[in-house]
Amino acid sequence: MNTSEKITLWLAQLRASGRAVVFARLAIAVTGTVALVVPAVQSWDQLDLIPIVAVPVLLATVVLPDSPAGFVFVLVVTLGWLMRAPAEISWSLVLTALVLVVLHLATAFAAQIPSYARVHPAALRRWWLPTAIALLLVLVVALAAGLIQGADVAGSLVVTVVAMALATGTIWFAAGQKLDRD
Known part of the structure; x- marks a missing residue:
């Protein structure tokens, strides 16, 4: 099976998928984006490597939620905070923690079911x-x-x-x- 056939099969499975699967993957994408944007707009200087590594890993998490990509994404975002962020508790830190929890739970839900499944x-x-x-x-x-x-x-x-x-x-x-x- 060549690349174009794999993409065609994946798109057919995506069209056949139910709303719960699509919403779970959408939640992964949205919360991952928020987890990347919130540290990027802070006054402290975020490590430039964080978005370079995290964006492809987030895309891999959306496409393959049962892979280790979700864990790597959470690890990269967390290490980005620990390396450069100030030690104080802020609302941006709390928001990032909340979206990482939702990302983790949405990834766990999406990893349990195939992308083409219909879930009640x-x-x-x-x-x-x-x-x-x-x-x-x-x-x-x-x-x-x-x-x-x-x-x-x-x-x-x-x-x-x-x-x-x-x-x-x-x-x-x-x-x-x-x-x-x-």
């Missing part, structure tokens, strides 16, 4: 509660970090790790996951 909207119900909890946790953690920033609190790392582990467990069980394999 009821399949999204399983994702609403974990998504809402994850977004709320990002806001709560940002608010808590903003309140205790600069405070020398003994054991704050342990408290943060335990809180994030409990939050992960809450999202896991809210998603209806079970510990056994049956």
